[in-house]
Amino acid sequence: MGILEVKGVNKRFGGLQALGNVNLSVAENTVHAIIGPNGAGKSTLLNCLVGKLIPDTGSVMFDGQSVLGRHPHEINQMGISRVFQTPEIFGDLTVLENMMIPCFARRDGSFRMHAFEQFSHERELIDKAMHMLEEVNMAEKKDMHSASMSRGDKRRLEMAMCLVQEPRLLLLDEPTAGMARADTNNTIDLLKEIKQKRDITMCIIEHDMHVVFSLAERITVLAQGTPLVEDTPDKIKGHPKVQEAYLGEAAH
Amino acid sequence: MEAIILQILNGLDKGSAYALIALGLTLIFGTLGVVNFAHGALFMIGAFCAVTLQRLLNLSHEVIDDTKKDFLGNPLKVDVPYLADWFGADAAQTIIQWSVPLAILFSIPIMILVGISMERGLIKHFYKRPHADQILVTFGLAIVLQEIIKAFFGANPIPTPAPPAFTGSFDFGALIGMENIIYPYWRMVYFAFAMVVIAGVFAFLQFTTFGMVVRAGMADRETVGMLGINIDRRFTIMFAIAACVAGLAGVMYTPINSPNYHMGMDFLVISFVVVVVGGMGSLPGAVLAGFVLGILEAFASMNEVIDIVPGINQIIIYLVAIIVLLTRPRGLMGRKGVMEE
Amino acid sequence: MLGLATKDFVLLLVVAVLCLFAPVLLNPFPETSDLAQFNAGYPDLMQRFVIFGIFAIGFNILFGLTGYLSFGHAAFLGVGSYSVVWMFKLLNYNIVPGLLLSLVVSGLFALAIGYVSLRRSGIYFSILTLAFAQMSFALAYSVLTPITNGETGLQVYGNDPQYLQGDSAPNIPHLFGMTMRATETVEFGPWLWQFNAGYYFCAVVMLIAFYLAIRIFRSPFGMMLRAVKSNQQRMRYTGLNPRPYTLAAFVISGMYAGLAGGLMASMDPLAGAERMQWTASGEVVLMTILGGTGTLIGPVLGAGLIKYLENILSKINDNILHQWFAFMPDGLEDFLVAIVHPFIGKGWHLTLGLVFMAVVIFLPGGLVEGGQRIGRLFGRKKPAEAEAKAAAKTPAE
Numbered sequence: 001m002g003i004l005e006v007k008g009v010n011k012r013f014g015g016l017q018a019l020g021n022v023n024l025s026v027a028e029n030t031v032h033a034i035i036g037p038n039g040a041g042k043s044t045l046l047n048c049l050v051g052k053l054i055p056d057t058g059s060v061m062f063d064g065q066s067v068l069g070r071h072p073h074e075i076n077q078m079g080i081s082r083v084f085q086t087p088e089i090f091g092d093l094t095v096l097e098n099m100m101i102p103c104f105a106r107r108d109g110s111f112r113m114h115a116f117e118q119f120s121h122e123r124e125l126i127d128k129a130m131h132m133l134e135e136v137n138m139a140e141k142k143d144m145h146s147a148s149m150s151r152g153d154k155r156r157l158e159m160a161m162c163l164v165q166e167p168r169l170l171l172l173d174e175p176t177a178g179m180a181r182a183d184t185n186n187t188i189d190l191l192k193e194i195k196q197k198r199d200i201t202m203c204i205i206e207h208d209m210h211v212v213f214s215l216a217e218r219i220t221v222l223a224q225g226t227p228l229v230e231d232t233p234d235k236i237k238g239h240p241k242v243q244e245a246y247l248g249e250a251a252h
Numbered sequence: 253m254e255a256i257i258l259q260i261l262n263g264l265d266k267g268s269a270y271a272l273i274a275l276g277l278t279l280i281f282g283t284l285g286v287v288n289f290a291h292g293a294l295f296m297i298g299a300f301c302a303v304t305l306q307r308l309l310n311l312s313h314e315v316i317d318d319t320k321k322d323f324l325g326n327p328l329k330v331d332v333p334y335l336a337d338w339f340g341a342d343a344a345q346t347i348i349q350w351s352v353p354l355a356i357l358f359s360i361p362i363m364i365l366v367g368i369s370m371e372r373g374l375i376k377h378f379y380k381r382p383h384a385d386q387i388l389v390t391f392g393l394a395i396v397l398q399e400i401i402k403a404f405f406g407a408n409p410i411p412t413p414a415p416p417a418f419t420g421s422f423d424f425g426a427l428i429g430m431e432n433i434i435y436p437y438w439r440m441v442y443f444a445f446a447m448v449v450i451a452g453v454f455a456f457l458q459f460t461t462f463g464m465v466v467r468a469g470m471a472d473r474e475t476v477g478m479l480g481i482n483i484d485r486r487f488t489i490m491f492a493i494a495a496c497v498a499g500l501a502g503v504m505y506t507p508i509n510s511p512n513y514h515m516g517m518d519f520l521v522i523s524f525v526v527v528v529v530g531g532m533g534s535l536p537g538a539v540l541a542g543f544v545l546g547i548l549e550a551f552a553s554m555n556e557v558i559d560i561v562p563g564i565n566q567i568i569i570y571l572v573a574i575i576v577l578l579t580r581p582r583g584l585m586g587r588k589g590v591m592e593e
Numbered sequence: 594m595l596g597l598a599t600k601d602f603v604l605l606l607v608v609a610v611l612c613l614f615a616p617v618l619l620n621p622f623p624e625t626s627d628l629a630q631f632n633a634g635y636p637d638l639m640q641r642f643v644i645f646g647i648f649a650i651g652f653n654i655l656f657g658l659t660g661y662l663s664f665g666h667a668a669f670l671g672v673g674s675y676s677v678v679w680m681f682k683l684l685n686y687n688i689v690p691g692l693l694l695s696l697v698v699s700g701l702f703a704l705a706i707g708y709v710s711l712r713r714s715g716i717y718f719s720i721l722t723l724a725f726a727q728m729s730f731a732l733a734y735s736v737l738t739p740i741t742n743g744e745t746g747l748q749v750y751g752n753d754p755q756y757l758q759g760d761s762a763p764n765i766p767h768l769f770g771m772t773m774r775a776t777e778t779v780e781f782g783p784w785l786w787q788f789n790a791g792y793y794f795c796a797v798v799m800l801i802a803f804y805l806a807i808r809i810f811r812s813p814f815g816m817m818l819r820a821v822k823s824n825q826q827r828m829r830y831t832g833l834n835p836r837p838y839t840l841a842a843f844v845i846s847g848m849y850a851g852l853a854g855g856l857m858a859s860m861d862p863l864a865g866a867e868r869m870q871w872t873a874s875g876e877v878v879l880m881t882i883l884g885g886t887g888t889l890i891g892p893v894l895g896a897g898l899i900k901y902l903e904n905i906l907s908k909i910n911d912n913i914l915h916q917w918f919a920f921m922p923d924g925l926e927d928f929l930v931a932i933v934h935p936f937i938g939k940g941w942h943l944t945l946g947l948v949f950m951a952v953v954i955f956l957p958g959g960l961v962e963g964g965q966r967i968g969r970l971f972g973r974k975k976p977a978e979a980e981a982k983a984a985a986k987t988p989a990e
Contacts, residue, residue: 050830076832088830090823093816101820104813105832113841115814116805118596122813161831287716377954383716384662388882389953391875395946403935403943521727521871528720563736570724570731577713577721 003028003201004049004169009058011044011225018044019055020225026169026218031195031202033212036222042205045222046173049203050082051075063168073110081162082171086178087154089161091147095138098146098157099129102165132164135197136190152183156190163194172204176211188214213237254425258433259550261424265439265508267546268446269295272501273523274530274538275453276494282470282533283490286375287383289390292520293397294495297366298502299511300401301359303410306351309335350415355503360496367495371488394517402513414438414507438507445504449497450539456493457535466490470533525573531586541584545569601807604890608803612796615639616786623783630913631905636776636789637860638904642897643792643799644856649880649892650799650806651849655842656878657887658815660822664719664874665706665726669699669847671733671869673854675740678747678864681766685758686749688766688773688794688859692852699851700844707843711836714825726871733866746865766859768794773860791860798856799893802849807889809845818842850877879945883952885961894960899945906941 002025011019019041026032036042047053049060051072060067067075076082090098103125108114133139136156141149146157155175162170175191176184188211195202195215206212212219212233219236221228228241236242273295280288312331320328335344347354374393378386413419418437425433457463469476469483476483502511509515526545530537551557552568564571576583594602611618620634633639652666676698677691684690710721733741741747749755766773773791780786809815820828821835828835858864867873876899884895914933918926936944956963 071834072829073832073834076830082830084830088824088827090820090827092819092823097816097819100813100816101828101833102831104817110832110834111837113814115812115841115845116596116808117812117814118808119811119813119816120598161827165832374950374954384660384719385953385957387662387716387719388878389950391878392946392950392953396943396950399940399943399946400935403940517872521723524720525724528717532716563732566731566735567728570728573724574709574721577717578709581713581717 002026003063004203005059005061006045006049007059007061009045009048009055009060011041011048011053011055018225019048022058022222022225022227024220024227024230026201026203028168028201029199030217031191031204031215033204033206033216033219034222035206035209035212035219036228039224040222041225042222043173044225046082046171046205049075049171050080076105076165076167077110079168080171081165081167081169083155083158083162083173083175085173087151087158089146089154089158091145093146094142095133095144095146095149095157096126096129096142098161099133099142099164100125102161103129106165129164132160135163135194136160152179152186155179155187159190159194163200166198167200169201169203172202172206174206175204176206176208184208184211187211191215254430254432255554257424257428257430258435259554260547261433261435261439262553263547263550264443264543265546266549267543268443269501269505269519269542270523270526270546271539271542272446272449273498273519274526274542275450275535276498277523277527278530278533278535278538279453279490279494279497281527282535283466283487284371284375284379286378287386287390288375289387289520290370290394290397291390291494291498292516292518292523293394294363294366294498294516295502295505295519296398296401296511296513296516298359298363298499299412299506299515300405300502301362301499302352302355302412302503302506303405303511305355305358306348306412309333309348309351309354312336349413352412352414352503352507355506356500359499359503363496363499364492366499367492368488370495371491375491376484376488394520398513398516405513407513409510409512411510412506414441418507442504442508446501449500453493453497454535462486462489522569525569527583529573529576529583531583534583534585537583537585544584545572548572595804597804597807598811601811601889605800605804605807608890608893609800612643612800615642615796616788616792617784620784620786624785625783627916630908633901633904634786636774636787636792638900639789639792640795640856640860641900641904643795644853644860645877645880645896645900646893647795647799647802647856648850648853648877649884649896650802651846651853652877653846653881653886653888653892654806654809654818654849655846656881657892658810658818658822659839659842661711661714661839661843662719662878663710663722663843663846664871664878665710665722665724665729666846666850666877667869667871667873668706668726668729669703669850670854670857670873671729671864671866672699672702673851673856674858674864674868675733675747675854676851677855677858678749678862679740681749681755681858681862682747682753683756685755685762686764686766686862687757687762688768688855691859692855695851695855695858696848699854700848702851703844703847704840707840707847711839711843723871723874726869726874730866730869730871733869741864741866743866746863748863766791766862795856795860798852802852803889803893810889814838814841879949881959882957883949883959885959888959888961891959891961898960902944902948903941906937906944907939909937911938 004024004026006022006024009019009022022045034042034045044053048055049067051067051070051074054068062078062080065078067078090101107125130139130142133142136159138153138156138160141153146154149157176187179187191202192215194200204212204215216233218230219233220230221236221242229236229239231239273291276294277288277291280286280291310333312333314329315332316327317330318327320330322328333344333348335347339347370393374389378389418441421434421436423433424435457467465476465483466486469486526541527538529545530539530541548568549565553565558565597605616634616639618634619639620632622628622632648670652663656662673695676695677688680691680694706722706725710718710725713721734743763770763772771790773794775790777788778785779788817833817838821838825835854868880895880899881892882895883898884893885891911930911934914930914937915926918929921929934940952959
């Protein structure tokens with residue numbers, strides 16, 4: 001029984017079958033990649049997991065509880081965090097403030113009227129946030145205006161914001177999209193380091209095979225909205241169906 | 253039945269004004285992506301074009317009329333409009349009486365000028381700013397424009413009569429075989445005029461290349477921009493057209509309601525509601541919602557309705573807007589996904 | 594101090610001192626001089642400064658922090674005024690029950706309107722709030738006449754019950770016997786200073802309101818509100834529900850508006866529907882922007898400046914202008930008077946509109962940003978002032 005169980009999920013947009021009978025099981029403490037050509041339904045699937053979309057049929061269970069019909073913030077409170085394709089951070093706030101928000105969310109739940117409490121008294125949370133920033137090498141940037149940072153820094157900040165929540169499942173939507181090779185490698189190293197240090201399950205949606213094969217322990221190949229095959233990276237590499245559907249075109 | 257038809261007719265003239273202003277607002281929002289709080293002021297400027305023309309035509313000089321004497325026996329001085337010198341007294345009289353329809357011609361170049369200078373001088377710089385900034389700066393502009401008008405024309409409404417041919421009412425019921433439907437001529441004219449203007453705008457957008465590009469721009473601005481089409485100049489022209497539509501709506505509305513300096517603001521708030529009900533960016537939606545709300549307002553003003561729900565005539569439009577926004581945020585005819593948040 | 598960082602405390606202290614000495618500071622010109630017309634230190638105007646300051650501070654909590662632009666805040670102002678006058682009519686002329694009621698009623702009102710309006714954001718939110726305010730205005734004028742007294746405006750009549758009115762209690766608004774009109778006039782040489790009880794009461798209320806606003810700005814809650822403005826998507830995926838945060842901000846700012854409306858009626862026991870008109874909502878937007886959206890001191894400055902301009906500009910007439918320009922040759926004098934004429938007296942709204950446009954176009958950060966720019970221009974700024982301004986701008990740490 002995996003931490004995330006997707007069973008028989010279907011999603012139609014008008015005449016387009018975006019997801020057809022998707023079954024997926026992500027085992028706890030693994031890095032699971034979902035790959036597939038453009039339009040294979042990867043992002044649709046991800047949106048079904050975080051409450052942005054509701055599947056027409058099927059079930060999505062996280063840790064034995066259904067996530068369907070819950071709001072994104074409720075799903076996050078269950079322990080699922082998400083990294084977006086383009087980094088989504090609080091651009092008007094400083095880096096430290098960006099980090100503090102998930103800390104508050106973890107401690108106080110989805111809403112708390114802490115209007116007359118003092119920010120500077122939250123020593124414990126500030127320490128926690130600073131600790132996390134040190135882990136991603138951003139401690140010296142804590143007072144920077146986060147919108148003015150480079151894209152790579154924004155990406156790292158976003159990951160740190162997700163991680164400081166200590167999620168049980170981290171969803172990454174093309175974390176290296178649009179990055180230069182060097183940045184991609186840095187991200188891979190960062191993710192490996194993160195994985196080493198804690199018990200966390202990661203589910204990566206990715207285009208870049210280099211990233212996938214460096215990180216993933218299991219891979220699901222999605223094509224035209226249905227899982228084609230699911231296996232370990234080594235087996236996927238040589239799988240004829242995958243070659244045909246995906247790697248074949250990526251090879252040249 | 254008669255009552256219902258009468259209320260529909262009563263709603264048409266206000267509905268026409270709402271529809272015309274909302275049409276312009278939507279054009280501006282759809283093409284430029286700008287929320288224009290100064291659009292009501294354009295409506296008002298149009299109305300004051302009619303007032304100005306009326307005054308210009310009435311410009312006169314004093315002439316000593318030997319045929320008439322005042323009670324002291326001195327020759328009487330009378331004001332003779334210059335027009336009378338040029339065209340003769342009777343023709344001048346007619347021209348002055350027809351000043352409102354003539355103001356249509358007079359107002360078009362003025363409105364185009366106002367529109368272009370507004371867009372080039374101010375709005376242009378706000379394309380990339382947040383909607384809140386656009387609202388604020390155009391709100392400021394609206395205040396300025398209305399104060400300028402007030403400084404020139406004073407705070408009191410200025411009566412601007414319709415041509416004598418259209419004053420009075422006619423028995424609309426007789427036309428369709430019913431009784432007791434008396435309807436003023438000018439309101440009918442206003443409705444017909446509004447329909448012509450609306451049809452003109454739609455035909456222009458539908459059948460000209462220019463219109464096609466503009467429609468494409470409304471649908472997907474960036475792509476059209478990438479095609480190398482100079483969308484900006486076209487948008488300036490669209491702004492001028494929208495200003496014209498609002499101005500014309502104002503010119504023709506003067507006989508129905510004597511223009512005053514705050515008429516723009518009064519209509520603006522409702523017109524925004526109309527745009528939202530119709531669907532941000534949807535031209536047919538704006539027109540439809542304009543008429544629907546105008547007619548609903550007329551129905552809500554019936555004594556029978558007010559007896560049941562007191563005050564409903566005052567709030568019906570806002571009430572409808574609130575319901576529509578909450579249940580169908582994209583409005584009656586808005587496209588899915590456009591400004592639904 | 595008081596749970597504030599030093600910078601904020603200094604700011605609060607500066608505002609408090611300014612409020613305390615306002616009757617003196619705002620009357621810099623001796624009564625006998627020609628410039629006395631620019632004095633602003635009389636009770637009526639000073640009361641308006643602080644009351645509109647409260648209104649703008651509250652509006653800024655919503656607009657400045659969450660970015661939700663409400664065009665309907667005047668409705669709460671009106672509701673607050675009606676509450677106070679009703680308490681005058683029913684109980685007695687003590688302002689305390691009325692002000693408490695105005696807080697409660699405007700809070701409930703804001704809760705209802707906010708609950709519905711906040712289901713939309715952006716321009717839709719602006720239009721929803723506008724629609725609600727216009728509805729309130731229209732109803733106050735027509736159907737709700739039994740409650741609002743329609744066009745005449747609500748006021749206290751001789752035959753009102755006033756159940757708690759004691760025989761010895763004053764027959765005008767008072768605070769436990771101290772009437773709001775009580776004024777101590779001090780003549781100091783050619784200067785004339787008026788110390789008015791109503792003003793000082795309003796100023797104390799404003800200081801409390803200002804203090805609470807600073808606390809909100811610097812609290813985790815305030816940070817959440819800025820997060821709402823910055824990125825609602827990220828907020829949701831961080832496990833936070835933006836809706837209750839925005840609703841709380843809306844209700845708080847509605848209560849500030851209600852309190853301001855209540856104070857207006859406490860100073861002058863009359864409440865009219867025109868207080869709810871959307872132009873009044875526009876005015877508070879203007880004050881906030883002019884001062885500096887999202888800054889602490891900005892709204893107070895904006896409110897003060899607009900009320901001052903309103904007062905001074907609408908007072909000036911052509912005769913005064915002729916006096917000013919009298920030193921010039923006649924032709925030039927007439928010319929200048931003719932140029933300035935449209936902007937003064939009844940035309941002061943024109944000036945207001947122009948100032949407003951200029952601020953939005955050239956100085957989106959308002960007076961506070963302007964001050965900072967000037968400060969930067971001159972390199973080393975005066976420490977206290979600079980610190981106060983920096984405190985207003987820099988977020989909590």
